[in-house]
Amino acid sequence: MHLAYPAVLAALLFCVGLYGVLARRNVILVLMSVELMLNAVNLNLVAFDVWLRDALHAGQALTLFVIAIAAAEIGIGLAIVLLVYRNRGSSDIDRLRDLRESEGPQGGSGGGSSDEASVTPATDNGPGPGPDPAGRQHA
């Protein structure tokens, strides 16, 4: 088999995942796109391992490691996403902007609170005045 087939397929899959990471708004969709990118890399690893006839099978061993690390990453990532959703009532990446730099002369410690689109933070110790009370009821 021509080596260009798996290599081109991996490159295109990676770019599809890149588009998903950049264009999606929901965090879980971004995680799905990251999975696509990891799969593209795995496909490259396997193809080059088979091509080189590596005696140590480094490519396939690394592929197994990447799969296991991807599973760990998705578990931790989803735990973080659920925590953010419980505290903020939203999992939209565009609305999680409390850490951005304040802009303009009026910017002080308030930061994101001046922006009506941002989600008001709620601390862990007390119920915060979230703008989206319906989203917090389930927690």
Next chain:
Amino acid sequence: MNLAAGHPGFLSPTGVEIVFVLVGLATLGAALVTVTTKRLVHAALWLVAALGGVAVEYLLLTAEFIAWVQVLIYVGSVVVLLLFGLMLTKAPIVPPITRDDPSYAEVRAQATADADSGNRWIALAVALAAAATLVTVVVDAFRSTWIDLDESVAGSAKVTGVALFRHWVLPFEALSVLLLAALVGAIVLSKRRKGGER
């Protein structure tokens, strides 16, 4: 084509290559639908198709063990985790609606706003530029290289197991520690606070 003089033809129509290209097209299509669909649960289900297609590609590359690991871990557990995440974060569900419905445009705009962020066109430009660059470089670099799939199976369970437990034992064990750390971390993150509101 002169480069390929001493090799099999550039598009030698062997069965494996044809199947590889067809499955690759299906995989690519499923991946495209995954990153463009407005319905979040559909995205997860199309991701199953994409990952399953990659598993078939592994099989065609004679990496059998990797293929079944891919099916078990990605299709079996990662997608299920993602579906759980979609449900637990109350992902917006687009109601089933036909094109004739008067509220179609409104529902479609809402679904687009829920799924895609505002910088979609910039993302498309970046992805297209990256794809053009990568494909150009890769095709140019591997124009005259062929994978010999006829000799032996490169990735049967025996071969992979021998390589893994003879040469890669230490990384393997370190990986088990990492998995344990991830397990503990996920439990700690999702545990409800004792004194707090939850």
